[in-house]
Amino acid sequence: MGHVPELIIDLALILGAAAVMTIIFKMLRQPVVLGYIIAGVIVGPYFNFFPTVVESDGIKTWAEIGVIFLLFGLGLEFSFKKLLKVGSVAVITSLMGVGMTFLIGYNVGVILGWNMMDSLFMGGILSIASTTIIFRAFDELGVKSQKFAGIVLGALIIEDLVAVVLMVILSTVSISRSFEGMEMIYSIIKLVFFLVLWFVSGIFFLPTLFKTLKKYLNDETLLVLSLALCFLMVVLSSQAGFSPALGAFIMGSILAETPKVEKIEHLVQSVKDLFGAIFFVSVGMLLNPDMLIEYALPIGISTLVLLFGKPIFATIGALFAGQPIKVAVQTGMSLSQIGEFSFIIATLGVTLNVTSDFLYPVAVAVSVITTFTTPYMIGFSGKMSDWVTLKMPEKWKNRLYKYSLGTQQVTEASDWKKLIRFYVINTIIFSVVIISIILLANQFLAPFFEASKWKNLFIVSLTLLMIAPFLYALAFRRGPSQTYANIWLKPLYRGPLLALIISRIALAIFFVGFVFAKYYSPWAALIGVIAATLLFITQRHRIKQFYGKIESRFLLNLHDRERTQEELQKTKNVLAPWDSHLTTFTLEARSPIIGLPLGTMKLRETYGINIVIIERGGLTINIPRQEDVLYPNDVISVIGTDEQLSSFKDYITVTESKEEAKVDVASLVGLHSFSIPIDSHLIGQTIRHSKMREMCKGIVVGLERDEKRIVNPDPDIAFQAEDVIWIVGLNKRIQVYLKDILKN
Secondary structure, three states: OOOOOOOHHHHHHHHHHHHHHHHHHOOOOOOOHHHHHHHHHHHHHOOOOEEEEOOHHHHHOOOHHHHHHHHHHHHHOOOHHHHHHHHHHHHHHHHHHHHHHHHHHHHHHHHHHOOOHHHHHHHHHHHHOHHHHHHHHHHOOOOOHHHHHHHHHHHHHHHHHHHHHHHHHHHHHHHHHOHHHHHHHHHHHHHHHHHHHHHHHHHHHHHHHHHHHHHOOHHHHHHHHHHHHHHHHHHHHHOOOOOOHHHHHHHHHHOOOOOOOOHHHHHHHHHHHHHHHHHHHHHHHHHOOOHHHHHHHHHHHHHHHHHHHHHHHHHHHHOOOOOOOOHHHHHHOOOOOHHHHHHHHHHHHOOHHHHHOOHHHHHHHHHHHHHHHHHHHHHHHHHHHHHHHHHOOOHHHHHHHOOOOHHHHOOOOHHHHHHHHHHHHHHHHHHHHHHHHHHHHHOOOOOOOOOOOOHHHHHHHHHHHHHHHHHHHHHHHOOOOOHHHHHHHHHHHHHHEEEEEHHHHHHHHHHHHHHHHOOOHHHHHHHHHHHHHHHHOOOOOHHHHHHHHHHHHHHHHHHHHHHHHHHHHHHHHOOOOHOOOEEEEEEEOOOOOOOOOOHHHHHHHHOOEEEEEEEEEOEEOOOOOOOOEEEOOOOEEEEEEEEHHHHHHHOOOOOOOOEEEHHHHHHEEEEEEEEEOOOOOOOOEEOOOHHHHHHHOOEEEEEEOOEEEEOOOOOOOEOOOOEEEEEEEEEEHHHHHHHHHHHH
16 A cells, blocks of 8 residues: 655645535634634644644645745735725725834733734734624625725725735834834835836736737646746745735735636636635644633723724824714724734744744634624614614714714815826836846846946847836826826916926936936946937837837826727626516515515615515505515516526526516506706705605605716715606605606
8 A cells, every 4th residue: 555645644634624624614604714613623733632743844834835825815805906906994094003003012012912923913813803704794695785885995995005014014023023124115115116116027027928828828838827926926025025825915906907817717726715714724733722711801902992992093084084973893803803914924933933932822712703893883883873873972973973074075186286196106106117127138138248348238239128118108198188298288387387397307327317327437437328328319219119018008098908808898788777567477485585574585685676666465565675575476566677687587486477567566667767956945954864765655766967877876865956766666756756856
């Protein structure tokens, strides 16, 4: 009989325990991650009732691969363009929650007598909420469509980026064992440099690569190519002095901008789940039950920080960003746990050998506790916000309400701010590209021309040729022409504008001088700069045309995914809500929506439809509420488009479908539209506070504003003059309501 390596036996043990715990936790409707951790405890060295893992070093290697796949998956969901779209509310909420929680976590360690490194890592561990756990809780509770959920998801994007920065900072501090300002600034500048370089080069090359290889990219090839790119970036990240996990995250976020991202996510999912399971089991293997008892105090304090401290700070951040009390409280209470990034930060401390043995088990224990409490915190947040509103002094509530209204007014940035922002981004991007080309040319061209007596001339000439289009963009790219013209027409801003233009040209000349100075004497470099500048001026139009081609290719790739999605949307011929109509369905006993309250089914979010009438024997329920429950043989009248109603019909498996013209009860309900007059009392009120639903016995299903159509608008959207509102409800009630609106 052949000998089976210990590593294979250990993997069999790990995956077997993980499989059993997965099934158990699925049956208990609990997060599978917790099952993996408990499986790790069972097969770990501190639990001797079952066989234990022998090759722990080999398992650590597999766990490191698990971290890479975990971060790669998070990167695929991240997207830098999502980051740019995140509103100021999410940014302020996230930074307030993370910053204050980090400080409290650090001070908890100091008060408990821990050393600086343990305290710093504890602050980092407690500050980052778990995207995976929150997503799962939102799905189960059916709240993803609510306003606070959108803010939370935006805040999680910011927290993911903050976690990446934290990993870099903690790694730097771990090496120096101290806070050195210049070294910290250098690390952050280095991180920004490589982020810009990797993102720009990735967007420029990868979509083009996918298009070129399109006919060869079946599932197998795409999977292998994606993983190859992931591990290539892992190697580059390690070579640049960052953690491998950072490289995986960056490559995932770059691929997130390509049209292939959904396919890649699907293909990688199984591999990510496998190695992720090994990682979380390895987390559990490091969990010493005796140590949990010994460090029950810091575990309890850290849990309280997450259950009370971070929700309070995140709530304050949301209030400061102008959100209503209810939304702010719900947002804060949703961010009350830690998860995957906290494990990775704790693992970083263990890998660097800078944290004490107890810190890792403490982090795991706190994560387990807060994972269990998360659904309850989110579910209880509505009642908590009502309690806070009830107990808050009326004066405070009025001030917060006025402040919220004031901050929600849309204000355009001045032309000067727009131009400054453009110049800063322009300078950073092209400086990074130019510096990268100079460094790469010195690294790879020098050996190639080593034997030539014209070595320096060849290197300088080729380097200048490669950076010429980017020098043009750095020095002369103006940005939005109308914005530029508006500023130039204001005499007050002409001086600063000229100073900006001159500074950019001077920076471009500096880069040219740097190239010459590296290979020639100062006087020779000066002559070279003058000659290169004159040549640049004479060939400016050709260089501009060449740069235009580069920019067009980059922008084409950058927006390739959105363009593909728009084309797909057109091919599906998705109808607007104004093409909706009423259809009735008779529910069978085996229908999956029987016995469920309407509010838990997420029919509006999933299928885009609204149930407007429930007919049950002699009882007719018009515009049912979220708590109303559906029963067998109910006849429901549903409004939606042909495609939406067809999908809904397939889902509920009905026995009969009839159009509205054939059903008498449906004639009671109709789809109406009206425009809000400029002097209406509705202006400034939200859909929720206008009481339109109660007065019309109807549901607002559409809103037209500035030639844009909003399907199923958020209840917290405020009405504006000349908005066109589309509402479905009882015909008579709506007609009476519209008469009152037009009168007022």
